Amino acid sequence: MANPYSNFTKMVILAYLSILPTQSMARDLNEIIPSLYGGDGVTLEDNPFFSHSAHFAQxxxxxxxxxAETLSDFSQPSLSSIVGLTFEFDPILDEFVQTTSTQSxxxxxxxxxxxxxxxxxxxxxxYGHTKFSELDGRDLDNLTVDLGxxxxxxxxxxxLAPGFPNPPPADCYRFIDDVVRLTLNLDITQQFISLSTNYGLTENLDVGFHLPILHTEVSVSSVGSIVNDPSIVFSPIGGNGSVHNFDPVNEDSPFSSASGSHTGLGDLFIHAKHHFYHSEKLNLGSFFQVRLPTGDEDNLQGIEDVGGKAMLLADAIFPLNKGTLTxxxxVGIEMNTSNSGQExxxxxxxxxxxVISGKHHTSVAIDFMGRNTITNKNDSCNEKYDLxxxxxxALTERGSVYANIILPVNDSGLRPDVTYLFGVNWTK
Incomplete structure (x- = not known):
């Protein structure tokens, strides 16, 4: 597994390169998998007596x-709009100071x-790093696809039976039940740098945005094999008895591979947050976000149309030992207005x-994140749970650094073993 720390420098360079005008003849990432075996389907040996060369192509x-469409259903981790201390303006000091309420x-x-x-x-x-490893619980490095x-x-x-009678007897080779089995080894990795800002319009209303710069890599190799129906024992044909065989010289080899990568801007997220209730213990707020399709959907870095999110926010603060427990x-709704979208x-x-000890402020957090499909316009996964x-x-009163890992709880859809996330926030 690639070291996420060593990849950070690479991503900074890629972030710069992504904003430069580029031209490339490489195929889009959503075309990598369909391009296997020449992009026209698996073509077998063209037997002059029993030609079945294109019978598995479609x-x-x-x-x-x-x-390919199933594997395109992934996105980056959703980051909170502000992570750090809150401030208020002190007219006597003529500067912003930390709020006097209990801080988290x-x-x-x-x-x-x-x-x-x-x-x-x-x-x-x-900075985030994700290497996907499973699709609906099946390992991506040993994914089988059976072709009928x-x-x-x-x-x-x-x-088929000896003498090739038509209709054939019961004891015959049902070649129509043969299967071409593709054993795939898929490698899908995404890294991103997310740039964000947040501004307080009033004491209780914030607006802001975040924009990811993405580097996505997809590679796939395939090994094809013929799985003959057990009735092949009745085949009247010589050799291995099968009418289906690969022909590496004249048609497709059983081995095929393709790969590609793309660096570019992802979708732009614009948000507003309203803190509408607060007391000594309880805080309530609302959060609204619009997702603009600035990313490249064909390269797995954006959605087709506008998306959005509306959330109700709540927390409670309790003193505990030398710190606070929060x-x-x-809870809310995520929307995607594209033809293949979901709510x-x-x-x-x-x-x-x-925990605050002198000038040192440290926090640890555990988050359970769930997404359940309400309406589904395609066959993508219905639920995802992560931990x-x-x-x-807090480096200073105005800056903090953080590190997170995200672990999948269930195996629905395209899933990684772990996602790494590192970040810095600074208040001006």
Whole structure:
């Protein structure tokens, strides 16, 4: 597994290169898998007596295209709009100071109701690394796709016996039940640098955005094999008895591979947050986000049309030993207006513990993140659950650094073993 620390420098360079005008003849990443075996489907040996060369081509085209569409259903981790301390303007000191209420640094993955403060500007940069390893619980390095024989005409021979009688006897070789099995080894990796900012319009209203710069790599290799129907023992044909064979010289080899990568801007996220209720213990807020399709959908770096999110935010603060314990909740709806989009129930549950010792402020957090499909316009996964573990440290009163890992809880859809996330936030 690639070291995420060593990849950071590479991503900074790629981020710069991504904003330069480029021209490339390489295929889009969503075409990598369908391009296997020449892009026209699996073509077998052209037997002059029983030609079955193209009888699996259509099914291979459909299956590989469907697999490519399934694998395109992934996105980067959702980052909270502000992670750090909150401020208010002190007219006597003529500067922004920390609010006097109990402070928490906030989760990097879940929104908190509190806003930054009127006139407070916060910047952030985060780096993430994800290497996908499973699709619906199946390992990507040993993924099998079975291709079925094309349907034959009403009078076509579907079973062979000695003498080739038509209709054949019961004991015959049902070649129509043969299968071409593709064993795929897929490698899908995505790295991103996310640039963000947040500004307090009022004491209780923040606006901001974040924009990821993405580097996505896809590679696939395939080994094809013929899985003959057990009735091949009745085949009247010499050799291995099969009418289906690969022909590396004249047609397709059983081995095929393709790869590609793309660096570019992802979708732009614009948000607003309103902190509408606060007391000594409880805080409530609302969060609205619009996702603009600035990323390249064909290169797995964006969605087709506008998306959005509306969330209710809540947290409560309890003193505990030398720190504070903060449980929090986000619940709402995520929307995607494209033809293949979904509406999802989105919710985050979390717990944060902050410890302040002198000038040192450290927090640890655990987040449970769920996404359940409400309406589904395609066959993508219906539910995803993740667990986030994070630590944050306040470098100064105005800056903090954080690190998170995100672990999948279930195996629905395209999933990694772990996602790494590192970031810095600074308040001006």
């Amino acid at each position: 099914d291979s085209l459909e299956n590989l295209q469907e697999l 640094l906030g989760s990097s993955l879940t929104e908190r109701p509190q806003t930054g403060g009127k006139g407070v500007l916060t910047f952030g940069i985060a 024989h094309v349907d034959t005409g009403p009078n076509a021979l579907t079973c 449980p929090y909740l986000n 999802k129930l989105a919710y985050n549950l979390g717990l944060e513990y902050d 986030g573990l994070g630590i944050k440290y």
